[in-house]
Amino acid sequence: MQDIADLYQAVILDHNRRPRNFEEMEHPDRVAVGDNPVCGDHYTVFLKMEGDRIEKATFHGAGCAISKASASVMTSMLKGKTLDEAKAIYQDFHRMVTTGEVSADNLSDLSAFAGVFQFPARIKCATLSWHAALNAAKGSEPEAVTTE
Numbered sequence: 001m002q003d004i005a006d007l008y009q010a011v012i013l014d015h016n017r018r019p020r021n022f023e024e025m026e027h028p029d030r031v032a033v034g035d036n037p038v039c040g041d042h043y044t045v046f047l048k049m050e051g052d053r054i055e056k057a058t059f060h061g062a063g064c065a066i067s068k069a070s071a072s073v074m075t076s077m078l079k080g081k082t083l084d085e086a087k088a089i090y091q092d093f094h095r096m097v098t099t100g101e102v103s104a105d106n107l108s109d110l111s112a113f114a115g116v117f118q119f120p121a122r123i124k125c126a127t128l129s130w131h132a133a134l135n136a137a138k139g140s141e142p143e144a145v146t147t148e
C-alpha cells in the first residue's frame, strides 16, 4: 500500500487549487448533477453542444481534491470532442483508475490519476464528473447521477 500523499501529483494539486472551467454556464444545452455521498462530492456539469460535439464544458460545485481536479481536467479535455470521442477517453480513464494500467496516449493530464486504483474509495471521486458529463451529453433532460 502506497502512502496517500503519493496520490496527489502536481497536476492534481494544481487543478484543485485553480480549477479550469469552474463556473456555472449561463445557457447550457445540457446539464447533469453528479453526487458522491460517500465522500461528499457534489458537482453540476454544464455542456454547450454543437451537434454531437461538445463545444464547451464547465462545472461547479464542491468536493475533495481528486474529484475537483478530475472535473477540471475533464472539462479542458472535452472541449471539441464528439460524444463518441469523450466515451473512448472515459473508457481508457476508467480502466486506468481501476487497474493502474496507463495504456492510452490520449489521456494526457488524466494520467496523473493513475495512482487512484490503489485507493478504491477514490475511484468514485475520480469518475464522478465523467459520469455526469457523459450522461448530460447523451440526453437532453437534466439528470442526477449518483456513484456509489
Ligand code: ZN
Binding pocket: 036, 039, 040, 041, 063, 064, 065, 066, 067, 124, 125
Ligand atoms: Zn471525493
